[in-house]
Amino acid sequence: MLRSQTNAQIHAAATFVVVGAGFFFRLAAIEWALIVAAIALVWTAEAVNTAIEAAVDLASPEQHSLAGKAKDAAAGAVLVAASGAVIIGACIFGPKVLAWLG
Secondary structure (H helix, E strand, O other): OOOOOHHHHHHHHHHHHHHHHHHHOOOOHHHHHHHHHHHHHHHHHHHHHHHHHHHHHHHOOOOOHHHHHHHHHHHHHHHHHHHHHHHHHHHHHHHHHHHHHO
8 A cells, every 4th residue: 555555645745744743742641542543544544445446446447436436535534534643633733843843
């Protein structure tokens, strides 16, 4: 998935940044739990999206409106998961970054 999907590479970079920030800001256990859950949700959604896109391409190599709807729905699920992760990250890291900036 990391070799073929640009979005997965972006998720990987974001994961490394967030984990690094978590160590830098010394997150509490509950904060780590929320961050890990958000990361896992995004990676799961991306993996399912990749699988759905591959299966749809195999089943329907030509353009078809239902194939497009399936791909759009899978991509939308990734967007929802990533948006939720950003909100969780903002809630956890926002106050810490503001305090750090002084």
